[in-house]
Amino acid sequence: xxxxxxxxxxxxxxxxxxxAFYERLAGGKAMRFERGGVSVAAIGCFLLMSGPEHExxxxxxxxxxxxxPDVDEANEVLTASGARVLxxxxxxxxxxxLIALHPDGSVFEYADRKQE
Numbered sequence: 001x002x003x004x005x006x007x008x009x010x011x012x013x014x015x016x017x018x019x020a021f022y023e024r025l026a027g028g029k030a031m032r033f034e035r036g037g038v039s040v041a042a043i044g045c046f047l048l049m050s051g052p053e054h055e056x057x058x059x060x061x062x063x064x065x066x067x068x069p070d071v072d073e074a075n076e077v078l079t080a081s082g083a084r085v086l087x088x089x090x091x092x093x094x095x096x097x098l099i100a101l102h103p104d105g106s107v108f109e110y111a112d113r114k115q116e
Contacts, residue, residue: 001077004067007047015050022046033093065109071096074110
């Protein structure tokens with residue numbers, strides 16, 4: 001399985017002031033979307049999330065988002081390697097993703113840009 005990159009997930013209280021900081025830091029504009037009551041801004045390698053605490057509590061458990069060419073392939077490699085898929089693959093606003101629990105207890109999101 002090829003890993004294309006990783007995105008750092010950051011839960012913030014004030015999305016607007018955080019977006020301004022990370023746009024300056026990363027030198028680019030945020031791509032924004034909403035998902036499940038959570039406002040999201042993707043800027044470079046940063047994924048900022050703001051919303052209700054009960055939603056953020058779940059999102060904080062995911063260490064990072066790993067970009068892959070194909071979530072289905074990631075699913076096969078992960079399960080064959082001893083990981084457990086907790087959710088997905090499911091469509092997202094920008095492709096598909098899944099959430100996996102690694103044998104060491106860490107949790108990662110795997111995402112591709114394929115539209116269904």
